[in-house]
Amino acid sequence: MDRPSVRRLPRGRHALPPERVARAQRDRLMTAMAEVMSEKGYVKTSVEDVLKRAVISRQSYYQHFTSKLDCFMAAFQRSTALLERQIVEAAAGAGGPVERFDRAVTCFLETLVSDPATARLCVTEVYAAGPEALEHRTAFQQRLGDHVADILEAGTEAGRFTCRLIVAATATMVSGPLLQGDHDALRSLGPRLVAHVRDLKAAGLL
Structure with a gap:
């Protein structure tokens, strides 16, 4: 997943528009949340941890987010929107249904491998964030189910x-391979999923 890295704005006086500064700060905070949380877990991650990673003041933080959960939810929604778009784009174009499903699954698994911080945010740490986060995860999962049905x-x-x-x-x-950092296990799921879906399709169950 093409997640922005935590980058500082230029020091001192600059001519950047205020809205660009605000957008950059917000992006840095969301990225920092994903990175710190992947190392410490949601429960043990504090706002102070995020501030240190993003190199942003507490006052600026609360101009963008009301709480740790608020920042987490913004990061989660940004990441799932990007992941959803990438999966749909990967499945678009030529090929039969199973071939297109194969591309979608490969995109999903490779994203987990290439960006484990955001992957943990979307897949595992969301459980620790509470009911609001789980509600959004359920909606995201339902959208993916609809996309797979269309594919x-x-x-x-x-x-x-x-x-x-x-x-x-x-x-x-x-979830297990992701938490263990087992990239081979993550990638190996793809062919088995595709083979199972091919069997379901051939049996007229899809």
Whole structure:
């Protein structure tokens, strides 16, 4: 995932518009939240940890976010929106349903490998953030299920429900390898998922 790195704004006087400064600060804080949380976990991550990583004052932090959860939710929504867009783009274009599903799964798994901080934010630490975060995760997962149903051209409600099950099961299966940093295990899920979906498609269950 092409997540912005934590970069400082120029020191001293500069001609940057205030809205650009505010946007850059907000992005740095969200990125810092993802990075620190991937190291310490959501519960042990403090606002002070995020401030130190982003190199931003507490006063500036509270101009953008009301709490640790508020910053986490903004980072989560930014990351899931980007991930969703990348998956849809990967599946677009030529090829049959299973081939396009293969590209979508590969995109998802490679994102987890290339950006473990954001991956943990989206997949595992969201459980520790509480009910509001879980509500947004559920909505995100449902959207992915709908995308998979469209990619696989699921023609019945039962087929679309199966696609939602596939997404939910995939989210569970990647959690362990993600926490362990096992990239090979993450990547190995792809071919097995695709083979299973191909069998379901051939059996008329999608």
